[in-house]
Amino acid sequence: LSKIHLHVKNQRKDFYHKLSLQIVKDYDFICLEDLSVKDFIGHLKKDSYFYEFRKMIEYKCELYGKKCFVIDRYFPSTKKCSNCGNVKSKILLSERIYKCDCCNLEMSRDLNAAINIKTAGMAGIAQHQKLVMAQAITIVEKPTPLGVGKFTIFLKRFLV
Structure with a gap:
């Protein structure tokens, strides 16, 4: 039985290594929420790879x-x-659709949170590292038939 548990643990770790590598290769900017794993799974924290997965992403980003x-x-x-x-002052875990009382926005609670995490991450990066936005944007000047330059802005990909 212990061999089976070890095998499952190793498979899970291998999966997280491969997934974190794929995420880091596919995206230039990754925002993560610092979740308290112990709040979700109590004493099983040592068996969880949530924290380790985040650390894998962080060191692979570097x-x-x-x-x-x-x-x-x-x-x-x-x-x-x-x-x-x-x-909002309070939102229940059972509320899967976010409904704003001010602007009447309705969307998936998880999508709303992901957008907020991305926005906060971009603001945080820009605040702490002034050059990040300049690095994340590539401006290419393309000549037009009239000789006037046309600028195209390319944004690198982001992941939340």
Whole structure:
């Protein structure tokens, strides 16, 4: 039985290594929420790879020259409206659809939180590293038939 548990543990670890590598290779900017794993799984934290998965992404970002920003666990990503910024005082876990009382936005609670995490991550990176936005944007000048330059802006890919 212990061999089976070890095999499953190794498979899970291998999966997280491969997934974290794929994420880091596919995206230039990754935002993660600093979740408290112990709040979710109690004493089984040592068996969980949530924290290890985050660490895998962080060290692989550094290895590949990518940007990773971890949002504070107390940031109200679920309570905040991604459209108008209104913050609800309380939202139940059973509420799967986010409904804003101010602007009437309705969307998946998880999608709303992901948008808020991305926005906070981009703001945090820009605040801490002034050059990040300049590095994330490539401007290419293309000549037109009239000789006037046409500028095209390319944004690198982001992952939340």
